[in-house]
Amino acid sequence: MTLYDSDLEKTNPKDDMENVRRTQEELSNEYYWTSFGEEGKRISKILEKVNPEDEMECLKAWLEYLDQELTFPVEAIAMDSEANSYIKQGNKMKIIALPHFEEMYGIIASVRIGRKKYGYPLCVMEVADNTSSNFQPIEDYRTWFANR
Secondary structure, three states: OOOOHHHOOOOOOOOOHHHHHHHHHHHHHHHHHHHHHHHHHHHHHHOOOOOOOOHHHHHHHHHHHHHHHOOOOEEEEEOOOOOOOOOOOOOEEEEEEEEEEEOOOEEEEEEEEOOEEEEEEHHHEEEOOOOOOOHHHHHHHHHHHHHO
16 A cells, blocks of 8 residues: 555554553563464463563462372473483483572472482473373473573
8 A cells, every 4th residue: 555645644643652561561571472372372271471671470370280280200301401400401300390590490390210319400301201191281381481
């Protein structure tokens, strides 16, 4: 469509910039995860009752959701590790519980490797069997954690 100056009529804006900013923020919070497709819909549903700006509340919601959804133990693989960590990338482990979360690392899983027990961030683990009912909830959490 092409419009000429003569086709336009000058008006005064109905909204002030503060209203525009507030509305953009509300819509952004509500629809942020839609670009993630079905995964985004699941993430939105888990976080629908919490303020997306409050990361600790979001982590609490994730912990409650995962405690209900997962069947323990969960066979998992470490996807990353720190240089001085006892757990190395590729190590197989069993997630036996999700006891707590921390601001920096998110949900900390209680894991077993052999007879030894460790705490390890859930965001750097992947469920070993992608056909397991535990796979999708943990992948959704990992996507949220990486994009929060």
